[in-house]
Amino acid sequence: MLRRQAFQLGVAGAVALTLAASAYAYVCHPDPPGTRSLAVKGKVDSYSLSGWRVTLHAWVGGCERRIVWRPVRGTSSASGCTDGVPATTPAGSASDGRYRVSLISGSRDPDQPDRLAVSDARTGKGRLHAWPLPAAASSVDVARGVAVVSTSNGDYVIRVRDGRFALVVKHRGDRPQIEPAGMVFQDDMYKRRSARRSLLKFLPFATVTRSLRPFGPLRVPQMIGDFALDGRSVIFVKRDPTGECDRIGVWTIPWHYSTDLMDEPPICPERHAPGGISALALGGQYVEVLTTYGKVQTLISSTFVHCIEKVVSRTKLGSGSIPALAGDGSTLAYALSRRGQQARVGRLQGQREAGAVQIPSAAAISVDRGRLAVLRADGRVDVVQDDRVLQTLAPAPARAIALRGQQLAVLTRAGTLDVYALWSGRLLHRWKAPTGASAALDVHYGAAVVTAGPRVYAISLATGARRVLLVAPAPVRAHLDDIGVVYTYNTARGGLLGFIPFAAVERALGA
8 A cells, every 4th residue: 555645734634735645546556756636625616727836716614715735845725714616617728829729529420529629829720630539528728739638538638739648537527727837637536525525636747748658559478368448448358378267457548557357256266167258348337258168158247446246147058158248338238049039138237237128139239328239140230229129220241230329330241341321221331341351340430440360441431441550460359439449469479459549540541
């Protein structure tokens, strides 16, 4: 456990300066060097950074107080009760004298990400860049060519000249600020008791820029089995060469952080037949794990936060199987097939059973915001919401499907990538797929990603433009989500996970 030095200052111990946080999460992911913290025994209502001084208003000791914090000096002072809180609104644009940055809202139809627009503040003419953001954003600030944005997933810093980004803290609803001296933001270390305690942090500017380093590649000494991507995190199977117990690795890409999940008994029994983890699915902080030991398949749900495992279903091969898993957001889905019966497609919201539907068969599932597309063995596709089938499409014979918004993408056995309107079933586009494409497909923001041998391809769903993103030294697999492409391959030395930002996908396709 990290030690914390604290000095009681201010009004009756209302604030305390700290050099390092001591909560368990920060032992796993400690603060970078130079971090300064201010713990407030109350709720912070607003704060502002000017030069080297932070001024905040907080509800402390039964009234609103004004606190002035000088993080570099290590001092703070608190006033008596004040009249109220200065009105603040999220800033949709900001300027540092050289660059002006502004937020552009994304959309579901057409499928577009939120963006950070960058222009020349001195001339006010033209747009230099429009970088795709890793999550929906609500506020922005900029200093010395580095922007900080508050998103639905946390606070990110972004270098405006090339779009490189990094996650600073997983706190939602914050309004972080940046000045030439550094950056100030509110942490969620005390999120379970935020009305009684708050934590502000200051990062020197040099620390902020050091976080903007390349992501990966992540090398592991074991072979990598199945892997899944959702949002900004990846989970992957680390094969145990002895066959004793596979492990699950986690890589939170923009946080430069990786670890292992615990090998709990439901996932790795004390005694088991030969086998291991055969499939994974990820939805937000929730995980589906499919194990196959001997002739027994077991589906287990888990979560990053509480490390609670639950057995969802168990079947014996020969009489049944679990052929497909998928996840998106808080929705996880799975298919359970039993001999002589229709397939059962079940849904979990987090770890809670959220219903099921019976369909003739299920070979693959794609999930998009709670809605499911299920590929049958006969090539038909059922669109499922809640506990009913809304639509059945009959595309060209399919090898893989991907549901996104109002469109269904289909990788066909005829070697094409077909795009269908979800509700009318009308074929919108048909593009040639790469020769030898694997039976896997992901789509996001109007782009598709497929692999063929050692190559990773990006394909524009609107124009059919196709570009090679990567040539690996071995057969490669890939997934696409908000932040970009994650790919993996194995060599004699072990496994590798790599990352290609979505901005690079757009550049490759000429977007």
